[in-house]
Amino acid sequence: MKLHHLALAALLVLPALPAGSAPKTITLPPDGIQLKASALPGYAKAQANCVACHSAEYMAYQPPTAARPYWDAMVKRMKGVFKAPIADEDMPVIVDYLVKTYGNEQPK
Numbered sequence: 462m463k464l465h466h467l468a469l470a471a472l473l474v475l476p477a478l479p480a481g482s483a484p485k486t487i488t489l490p491p492d493g494i495q496l497k498a499s500a501l502p503g504y505a506k507a508q509a510n511c512v513a514c515h516s517a518e519y520m521a522y523q524p525p526t527a528a529r530p531y532w533d534a535m536v537k538r539m540k541g542v543f544k545a546p547i548a549d550e551d552m553p554v555i556v557d558y559l560v561k562t563y564g565n566e567q568p569k
């Protein structure tokens with residue numbers, strides 16, 4: 462009998478869920494965090510080069526103490542390791558924007 466089979470299936474499946482535990486909630490940052498707007502020329506370049514693979518939350522979560530060489534290495538790593546199509550001549554401008562917007566050269 463069909464119904465009976467369904468009930469049996471439900472019994473077999475349900476115990477696999479952790480009994481009594483509330484559904485796991487994972488708090489994600491607000492969807493699609495945008496790059497912080499800036500008058501620096503690197504802002505537009507970063508928009509074009511840095512948010513194709515991940516949102517700007519990655520930048521937002523970097524330590525505000527991070528200095529220029531850190532951001533430089535980061536941009537180079539995005540290109541070298543993850544093959545981000547960033548033109549070499551755009552890199553210093555992007556690094557400049559990053560360190561002044563998220564790093565240790567932020568206006569106080």
Ligand code: HEC
Binds near residue numbers: 512513519546547
């Ligand atoms: C081709 C895809 C791609 C592009 C384009 C890209 N990234 Fe990433 N980025 C990644 C991946 C993949 C990770 C995750 C690396 C990991 O988990 O270790 C990442 C991680 C990061 C992180 C987190 C810190 C870390 O070390 O993992 C930062 C910050 C970051 N990217 C900044 C940038 C910046 C700035 C740019 C533009 C210059 C950029 N990304 C462009 C793929 C990309």
